[in-house]
Amino acid sequence: MFSLLRDIYRSDPRGFVRMVLLSVLVSLSGGVSVLLLVPLLQCFDIQSGSRWAVLNRFLPNVSGNVQLACILGVFVLAMVCKALLNRHVQLLHARLTQDYMTKLRLRLYGAVSQADWQHLIRFRRSDLLNLFHADCTRISNAAIQLVQGISLLMTAAVQIAIALVMNVPLTLFVLVSGGGFFLAFRPMMRRSKQCGQSIRSSALTFFAEIDDQISGMKEIRSYGIQQAQSKRFRDAAELYRANYLELTRLTALPAMIYTIGSAVLVALAFFFAQAFLSVSAGQLIVIVYIFSRLWPVYTSLQSILQNVMTAVPVHQAMEETVHTLSRSACIPQPETAPLTLHREIRLSDVSFAYEGADAPLMEHLELSVPACRVTALVGRSGAGKSTLVDLITGFLTPSAGQIRIDDTPLTPERMDAWRKCISYVPQEPLLLNGTVRENILRFHPELTEEQLIRALQRAQAWDFVQRLPQGMDTFVGDRGVRLSGGERQRIVLARALASNPALLVLDEATASLDYENECLIRQVLRNLDKHITVLLIAHRISTIRSADHIIVVESGKIQQQGSFAELLAHPDSYLARMLEME
Template identity: 35%
Template structure:
């Protein structure tokens, strides 16, 4: 339960004084409900249904005496008006307390969602390499929803505790012996219910893991829907959804069985205790009607409170794994945090005057492995020139790019910007100076204009068209049904691969970066469009530093410098023709050998 207390502390810190107003409301509701007990005795006596001698119970005798001195009609009217006032007052406070609970719950849930999302985004790139993105989506959607429900249950638990303590106080005033007996059995039954709470927590943990697997699987399937349709793999994926669906169904049914079983046991025990109390009171103590009525009232008021406490604890037990999940995620994000709170818009991008340098750089993703992904990297990338990085798949090209962009920091050696080491102090300034275009272009399910404005929200329409023309995308955008305002579908599915790539390049150029990184960015373009992009890149030389990862020789023929990577090592650096000539000679030697 320490995880629940962790969030309880968070609710208290976030809500502040409003939580105390909520507590006062609970006390008032409980007091109004308790006062109604005292009005039952004179009301029953006045109706004549049952003759009640209130002197048998000293705690309520004064109420009976107060109404005996009044005319019967007046007493009945006063009692009914008081009772009506109590019901209205209780209903009014109950309504406001429910609204206040909802405000506390929803505000805290919103706060928790924003803080979790911020913590994830402020984590470094290494955090995302080690985790699965669908797990973060599951945490932000499913787990936070469950924690929201848990927050409501926690507030209900506080309400139940407040009501229970006040009801116990009132009941103890009426009949100490009876109250102590009910408390004893109630606490005993709650203690025995720990088994149900542990089982509920276990089922909750299984549900959390299944939810993560379900979301991950569905996301992967829809990301690869083209391969599924092309290769007729529908049946295997339908079989998967059937299997995991049955597991989720089984878990939910098991949770319901557990809850209903515990409630059934409570009802059986409740009925047995009630009948035992009445029988014991009549046979052993010859209880009078007033005493029997008080036994019924006290039992009917107190016992449901214990039942409610047990039910809340059991349901919280099922949600505890979600609390644990969010706590672990937050702690992990804090360990990997690379951005502190503050206005990033005030950070000025770095202007590279001379060069970016890697000096004796070593890097590996797992420090427990002996092999380095990159080793002894010593290169210089001149400013305002085009540098191409080539090599086989898995050679370490993308890892080198990640180091140059500050996504990863070297284990040994340094990355320097104009001689200044890249550290956490100037990392964001470097990122603000970079526009990155990946091999797999990412576009949001919105309009062309909204996708472009993502990079520069205050850009004018003229700037948008200028960027589109630079990226050889203006012509096809003009032909779209609504031009800039055309919806392009999920991940830009309504566009061809080449059109998506050109749109992403236009978005990168719109930022007017000092460093443009193209990671196989022209791989999806035909010869004509690639030629257009090459002309764009050529025109940008001298205005920004361009770094290109490419396999096509045509993509890098205008590069001022070519760096070849092989198995994490730099094997040659030089001009385009120099490097290509050496590669051809090496190929001829290997062939003749």
């Protein structure tokens, strides 16, 4: 809880101090209005029969009606000040907490976007989405309540001071009674924290189930297992519901007991005030008023602290995630001169091991990828092809050895410049739920209309885009669901070619395409500008055949390399065995 409060303060120290000071002023203005109740009530003092006895001390030689008007004027002025200050405090509360949450989200996004690839892929997508949305919302609500709790304490301090001026014994009686209740409910704080952890765990399970089932809805229906999956979803939803109900029970119990306790204490306060303390009617009414304002402070503070404690595990998980990702972050480096690729990409004595692996995947690897040619990486699944591509593109860092672009070593300070030379087309491309135009301009906002059309033409996509209902302004649907697989792939290929890259990486980009669309992609590769180097991962003979240079990867080692004809000439080569199996 204190770490959350510290983070809120650090996000805007001046705003936090202003909020506290203004809360004190709100409390003081409210206290003045309460103090004025005494002379107002004593204007009609039933016991003494002297209407103006107290007021004459402060306003001598002034008629009673003028005295009353003065006090009422001060009372109204105090309430107006309180209302104005309270509005300003509410706006300051909102700005302080929202600024904090924006900074927290930006920290999280910065950690995710700059994280080392090995660390990032350990997180489920649904867990990260939950952090950005549900967890941030819970932390935001806790931050709001924590700030409100500080204002509540400021108000309580002023009200306690006023009550002590009115009557010390009764005020101490209220304070001791409320403090006793508060201490009695301390175990609830620990249970609330545990409940918060349970809620977060069930939320992660719930959102992961949603993500998995929506992503795989077509397969779920094709297997006819809707009922079984519906039960899994229902179980996750019921667990989520049960944990929230448990939290409601935890927070409702203290509120109920505080309400019952307040009724008992008010009755006792009235009895002792009249029977033993001889409190006047005016003071008794003010004390009761103070009691009615002070006692709810305990109830509200108990509720606030319990709700904040439920968010403490969420805040801790957020901080741990940011720390884990930031610890391995790829820190942006100063701009360097653009890299050029004219001869080769060379891997010299490169070794690599995934974190936590028993043995390195690659050791002392020597490899040259020729520039301005199409190179295919082939091999069994798990042989290390994708790892090799990730090393070349900078997603992974060698544990030993060096990667050179022509004669330039690929160092961290040159990584951003190198990535600006690369375009990447995955097997499952990202298409936004927008138009064809937006799906390209989102990544290349500087493109002109002519350059956009040219990119679509180079990717063999312009003909079908023209036939769409609104052309380039046609919505493609979520993940491009309104387009065929080949059309989606060509839109993404147009996006990749729009930047005129030095290196084009195709990660099994033709694996799920039909023969016609695969032929179109091969035609695109044949028509590419001669300065573009193409590195593709392929499993189809038809795609491999179009490559100028082929590298066979096996268990993290380079088993064979050469042209299609050269490798096929060896009867025991990987390509020869592929042809035999076909």
